[in-house]
Amino acid sequence: MSHARRLGGGRTIAALFTTALLASTTSFAQEAVQNREDGVFADRIVFGQAAPLDGPASALGLGMQLGIQAAFQEVNAAGGVHGRQLELISRDDHYEPARSIDEVRRLIGQDKVFGLIGPVGTPTSAATQPIAMETNVPFIGAFTGAGFLRDPKLANVVNIRASYDAETETWMKLLVDERKLKRIAILYQDDAFGRAGLSGAVAALERREMELVARGTYQRNTTAVKAALLELRKANAQAVVMVGAYLPIAEFVKVARSIDFDPTFVNISFVGSDALASALDGEGEGVIVSQVVPFPWDETNPLIAAYQAALANVDGEAKPSFVSLEGYITGRLAAMAIEEAGPEPTREAFLNGIRKRGSFEMDGLTLQFGPEDNQGLDDVFLTEIGPDGAFRPLAGPQS
Structure with missing residues (x-):
């Protein structure tokens, strides 16, 4: 015979206790879920990307997207991070600041992403990083070397690549120190991105007691470069550095060569090396591009071997490129930082973990951060387009 005391309606005290305990447990579970950061779910963590996915700069946004997806899929196939899968939502900002602001607000306010990853461009980053800062959202791996993002006071910013100042200094080591050229001109996009490269080039020449012999500009998202070309040719430049x-x-290089103006052409990494070589359509031999990640075709490099395998798994027809490699490194760092942040990651723990851990090893590539250093890599590599249209290393890395 049961000795459980019965209450009205046939319920027992034990049953009532069990019901209360279940309700309490459910309440605590719901509260735990409610207290999770935006973008953190029971089975996944969601990042957002605002980048050009269409238009004249689309190869850059699509390349970063592909690389991040390759890294995330690699991690997910191995069980994810603390049992959660990594997910990427990408939105097209057309490489325009106003559109980028709208898309970032959607990613943060509507999609509720954990962090912003792989944005492309200086003017777009200048417009959107403050939004991320105001909402305490991590801003990770921007495809730009702009100096303002290297300010250690920007606690939500994590940079992967070397700065534009480092790239422009490497240009001048080659052109002035090694090749002894005296007449250097510049072509740059007339916006925050172009002016960042201009500033670096001017400073690098000033350190050598030199100055630019000419400057030419064009407007973002156009190919209207002929007026600038005529200005630089008139200056009889021996080299044209390009931002x-x-x-x-x-367009500039092809038209220049068609009118027998053939100085040494040197480009900043943002140009998108593979897209540039393709657009040059066999007319790119000798064009130099500075790079901020290792050579993506060097299969003897363990990182490159892992990257190429991950790339093939996400898209069997994708070809290695500098841009997607940068995206891959960015995605792997995000995964490692999530791991560091623990089973219930917060944005604060994610960012603090990067600063406190400092060193992140990726198959022989080391990213180094610190309390006053939000940039993981410092090396710059020089590459050149060969007669077959493929890139080849021109020189080793220079810090």
Whole structure:
């Protein structure tokens, strides 16, 4: 015979206790879920990307997207991070600041992403990083070397690549120190991105007691470069350093060579090397591009072997490129930082973990951060387009 005391309606005290305990447990579970950061779910963590996925700079946004997806899929196939899968939502900002602001607000306010990853461009980053800062959202791996993002006071910013100042200094080591050229001109996109490269080039020449012999500009998202070309040719430049996207740069080089103006052409990494070589359509031999990640075709490099395998798994027809490799490194760092942040990651723990851990090893590539250093890599590599249209290393890395 049961000795459980019965209450009205046939319920026992034990049953009532069990019901209360279940309700309490459910309440605590719901509260735990409610207290999770945006973008953190029971089975996944969601990142957002605002980048050009269409238009003249689309190869850059799509390349970063592909690389991040390759890294995330690699991690997910191995069980994810603390049992959660990594997910990427990408939105097209057309490489325009106003559109980028709208898309970032959607990613943060509507999609509720954990962090922003792989944004492309200086003017777009200048417009959107403050939004991320105001909402305490991590801003990870921007495809730009702009100096303002290297400010250690920007606690939500994590950079992967070397700065534009480092790239422009490497240019001048080659052109002035090694090749002894005296007449250096510049073509740059007339916006925050172009002016960042201009500033670096001017400073690098000033350190050598030199100055630019001419400056030419073009407008973002156009290929209107002919007026600038005539200005630089008139200056009889021996080298033209270039701060722009692949379509206008390719147009400049092709038209320049068609009128027998053939100085040494040197491009900043943002140009998108593979897209540039393709747009040059066989007319790119000798064009130099500075790079901020290792050579993506060097299969003897363990990182490159892992990257190529991950790339093939996410898209069997994708070809290695500098841009997607940068995206891959960015995605792997995000995964490692999530791991560091623990089973219930917060944005604060994610960012603090990067600063406190400092060193992140990726198959022989080391990213180094610190309390006053939000940039993981410092090396710059020089590459050159060969007669077959493929890139080849021109020199080793220079810090």
